[in-house]
Amino acid sequence: MNECDSYKQYLNQHGMKSTKQRNLLLLILKKIQEPQTAEKLYLIAKETDSSINLSTVYRVLEKFTEKKITIRTSFLDDKSVYSLYPKTHQHQLICLRCKKIVLLENCPLEAFQHSVEKSTDFSIVNHRLELYGYCRQCQKIIAAN
Amino acid sequence: MNECDSYKQYLNQHGMKSTKQRNLLLLILKKIQEPQTAEKLYLIAKETDSSINLSTVYRVLEKFTEKKITIRTSFLDDKSVYSLYPKTHQHQLICLRCKKIVLLENCPLEAFQHSVEKSTDFSIVNHRLELYGYCRQCQKIIAAN
């Protein structure tokens, strides 16, 4: 039992076997604290475990997402990104130039959601909000050109 | 000049040639008034013009979107959907069971956007908001099972 087993108990509690691939990905996700693509996570994982396979990464992330350990988001016709399931309700602010993602803790939508439920007879269970723009550095770079 | 040329002037004004495929797709989009996948639009178009090709549909929709005649949205790891570019700022309410999409005219995000700009130093140019839930009929069906 090495450091990569550190999440054994946690994984077992969530009804999953503890494998070195899962432990590693969990470690990476906790370290990064930023939504990343499966590909990127795979490349980072490879530095530690060179035999890990991309489809394993996809399968692990799928399982994690099913167990609400991670959340999967896809936006802008781009690849999906994965991050640890937020403890508080969050949204993303995405830089259109450098693709950096900033997580936002506040959400102004509760009242709106209720009013929409009333006017449409839908039962709303979820929503998705993303803000797009340019971060400070990219604004400067764009202004300089 | 037949009925499918009806948008010739409109297309020319937008710097596009008037072709029977473009006229037809525009007609369909105006009739449907609901976001649809390229595939679905292709199938509908085929009923009128059996020789139309799926990649033409994609290319036409891409061109339309570039010219802001249509808007392309992708959500829920699903295919993209296209609809006429809304005259007023809109958002979508999507039924998770039947995939029906209801367009919402209201948007509560202006103030929030400003406050995020201030707190993050981003320049926000756009946002995306989708609400997910179950429509009246699907709620009933689900309750009955």
Place this chain on the structure above:
DNA sequence: ATGCAAATGCAAACTATTTGCATTTAGAAT
């Protein structure tokens, strides 16, 4: 320690979308 279901690696499949290319067509120029 043993057995078995679950997880993995690898290669191949899948699917929405895009692209290359030969042909056709719209619309400007003559």
Place this chain on the structure above:
DNA sequence: ATTCTAAATGCAAATAGTTTGCATTTGCAT
């Protein structure tokens, strides 16, 4: 009206992110 040229189309093949089938390995309950 006819001619010309760039743009649009049809078709088939490529792409890219993601998923799947299958043989092998591994975690963990017994």
